[in-house]
Amino acid sequence: MLMRPAELEAIRKGEVDLAFRRWDRPRVKVGTRLRTAVGLVEVVSVEQTSLSALRAEDARRAGAASLGALKDALAQRAERPVFRVGLRYAGTDPRETLRDALPDADEVRTILAGLDRLDAASPIGPWTRTTLRIIDRNPEVRAPELAAELDRPTAEFKRDVRKLKERGLTESLAIGYRLSPRGEVVLDHEDGPRERAPRREGHPLPRTIGAPATRALRAVDVHTLEAVSGWTRRDLAALHGVGPIALDRLEAALAQLGLSFA
Template identity: 40%
Template sequence: MLFKREVLEGIVDGRIDRVFRVWAKPPVRAGSTQRTWAGIVVIDSVTAVTPEEITGEDALRSGFADRAALLAALSKSTKVGGYHRVMLHLGGPGPEAELAGKADLTERELGEIEAALDAIDTRSRRAPWTREVLRLIEEHPGLRAVDLAERMGREKLPFKADVRRLKALGLTESLETGYRLSPRGEALMAYLRP
């Protein structure tokens, strides 16, 4: 389940506690979780609803100005199926957030991170890329993903997928626009410099 940035921001600050989707069969269920840049989103319930059951409060708590705006957005969906109300909340930061904040790393820990990068590069179908992406983010914090990808001669979506792999290791952090190295990523880059 994908969330727009403004929806995730609303979940983080507590303004949004539900979203609506058009599904033939819901791909999520109560108790499931989803990792996002904002943290872990917890699905509290998934309920099939008719348009008549969608209220003004539903609209406000899902980030819409009113019921009509929410219904208009749902009617534009190209998916086939019925309307579903998904109640949710932010469960806390993702596991990479704890990693990202840890900059006081031992020589052994730094070596393990370097080995993890080597393993990613070895399995890659193209030339090694992990250190190049880290250097690019280090040199251009906050630069849009599309611009970073262009500097490497790559498409945006595959580039973003690569950055997510580095984020899972706790090495990068997402910003409102672009990325930056996390404290852990900064420690690694200092270690890798000759």
């Protein structure tokens, strides 16, 4: 179930708790927790309805400007029924907590055993350690470049990185990846400690701002939201690649941390 960043932010704030979709059949189930850019969004109800049954209160709860605007948004695919989906913000993604949890020796052995099972089930042979190592050597590098270095299709490489992310070993950045603190402990157990560039303090740039804006910010040595807060909106807008949508998404991410533009 796709949701726009502004819609997600409104759900997180509790301002939106409904969504309306044209589907041929229900695409989500009650109790499903969707992983999104703002954390977990839980589906609390799914029911078929009709355009004639919609009211102004439905539009307000769905974040639409008016009942007419909501109906206009549902005008396409008129042959499909309308579904009313109840939503609530269910907290941060548990993977965020997991990736900062440093495992002890026993837990490391358990994690490695799980990686061994992934390797054994793979049609291409062992890949988990190789993938951890290339991400460790190349933080913030785009997936296609990493996949090319391993001579792997990008889509398959991304799929496998997600399996590592599920275990809290990697984290996705606005561009590329990096090992989580948990992943570093696991890889160091395998290979021995290695010297790494100091981890940047602060919260990474949100992935929702897009690659052009991320590259523009990196070019002026802005890698975290805390660094963004030192800039005015006008000065950021002057950077080539940082458009109004990226600025709005940065502003929303700053607000979650109690920060704002300078």
